[in-house]
Structures are given as structure tokens and as C-alpha cells.
Amino acid sequence: MRKLFGLAAMLACFCLAFSGQSASAADEIRLRLSCPVATKGSFMGDSIELWKKLIEEKSGGRIKISLHYSGELGSEGETFDQHYKGTVPLLLTYSTTRYSEKLGLLSTPYLFDDWNDVREAFAPDGWMTEVYGKIYEEVGLKFLAPYPGGFGGVDTKGKYATNIASAREQGIKVRCAAIFPLAETMQALGYQVIPVDWNETYTAIQTGLVDGSSNNPIFWTYDTFRDLLEYFVDTSHTFSSADMTMNLDAWNKLSPEDQKIILDSALEVAAKQFEDAEKTDLHYRQLSIDHGIKYIKPTPEEIAEMKKVCQEQIWPLVEKVVGAELMALVRANSK
Secondary structure, eight states: OOOHHHHHHHHHHHHHHHHHHHHHHHEEEEEEOOOTTOOTSHOOOOOHHHHHHHHHHHTTTTTEEEEEEEEBSSSSSHHHHHHHHTTTOOOEOOSSSOOOOOGGGGSTTTTTTSSHHHHHSSSSSHHHHHHHHHHHTEEEEEEEEEEEEEEEEESSSSOOOOSSSHHHTTOOOEEEOOOOOHHHHHHTTTOOEOOGGGHHHHHHHHHTTEEEEEEEOOOHHHOOOOOOOOEEEEEEEEEEEEEEEHHHHHHSSOOHHEEEEHHOOOHHHHHHHHHHHHHHHHHHHHHHHHOOOHHHHHHHHHHHHHHHHHHTTTTHHHHHHHHHHHHHHHHOOOO
């Protein structure tokens, strides 16, 4: 009997110890974070490392983040599918119309005039944060913060245009990403749009299939095409930005305190990127000029004409996709 009582006591102690261990483990949260367009050591790769660091520090190590870079979880689309399903709760990538065409809203031309406009729009209580929050929630995702890139222009070889009439008269052909309404915008601005995959753009410019590219910040012009292209026309008609998001089911399972940790950490990364992106834009502008690329800014009158045409021709097309309610917010806040 003494042996039986001793064995029972040992089992009870073991169960208590196991129970305590389980309670502790339950407090620990493990989340996967991916940036499917970033390699380790790139500026976006550095950003997800910072996001991980901030979350783990703010949670005292209780929330643990595993990082996944480009290609580790499949293609960009496959990674977004996993994010949508919740197996990759946290994501930093460019918005896709894969689950909602409304997410093409940021590609609407001339939403912003300058960096101050972007900062105001994407502040935690900003109008664009409200708009994107509504759109992402419809597809089961939580919009946390923007990841700004820069204003896009038109980069070409052999010829360039600073206004609609000149682009049309010269028949300038540009590669354009297959994202609504970018192609429609370039056509409204007088360009001929040629469908070319991004990884084939260099060859397309080299062989003369296209005269250049479009919608890219000057960073991409310098980094990818500096030995081919001769001109960068800073139309600033579009703004490039990625998004920091969380699967909504995963978000709702967190306590308010942990939600704040995730959100505050994302906002810190976004604040740093705002500062870095504007400096990077100016830095690569100078690098491009030093390399021999001619940086050209259209006159205020030419910009005003392009903006007017886009608002008259492209904005109604966008409204048909995103709806009158969201477009009313755009019209009320865009100058």
C-alpha cells in the first residue's frame, strides 16, 4: 500500500508539473511572418527583421516570430493564399487584386500630390487607412500599416514626353504592370501599353519592343535599367506602396494587449520606412543623374493637365470597381 501511495503521489506531482508547463506554453504565441518579394539583406528583408524584433521585445519574448523570405513559401500569390487562409498570419507585400479588385485603389492616378499628402492619408486616423481597412476587412484581413515606396514616373530610351500630346504623337510604347487601372492610366496619358512580364522587361527595352517602363519609382529605374534607359520623367502619377497586414481570424484571437503590440510594431516599421523612402527617392534620383539618366519634371501646367484627364477618365472606372462610398472618400480627400 505504501508503494501504491508513493506511486500515486509521484503521478500527482508529475501531473501538476505537466499542467503548469502547459499553462506556460499556452501563454506563448508563435506566428509566421513573410515578405514574399524580399531577400535576406534587402531593405524589405531588413524591415521584416525589425518588425520581428519589435514584436518580440514588446512582448518580452512571449510572442515568437518566424521569418520567411522570397520563395521560401512559394510564389508571391501562393504566399498570399496562405496568408488569406491564416497559415501565415503576418505579411508584408504589395497589394493584390487576387481576392478583391478594390485593392487596386492605391493604383488610382493622382491620389496624392506629395509626401505630406501620403503621410496624412496613411496616418493611423487617416482617410486612406480607413479606406484600406474597410477593403481588407471584406476579404478577411486586418490592415496594419503602409510600407511606402515612392512616386512613379515614366522611364524611356530614345524619346520621352512631358505631356499627353507629345507621348501620343511620338507613339511611345511602355511596359505596364497588369494591375488595374495602371494600363488604362498610361493610355489616358497618351502612351501605347505593351503587356510584358517584369522579368522580360529588360530584354523588351533592349530589342525595342518597348521604349521603356512606367509607374516605377526612380529606384527601380536605376537599380534595374540604368544601363539601358536615358530618361526619367517624374509625372508622379502613381504612388508605390506595400501593405503590412494580418489574417483577421488570427488578429481576433489575440488579446487587446497583444493586438496593440502587433499594431504598434507595424507602425514603427512604417514610420521608419516613410523617412527612409523619401531619402532613398532623392538618393537614387541623384545616382541616376550622375549615371547619365536625364531626370525631367513636367511643368505644373502639364501635371495639371494629366491630373485633370485622369480624374475625368480613370476615376469613374475606379468608382465602378470600388463603389461610390469609397470613391466619395477619395474625392473628398484628394486635392
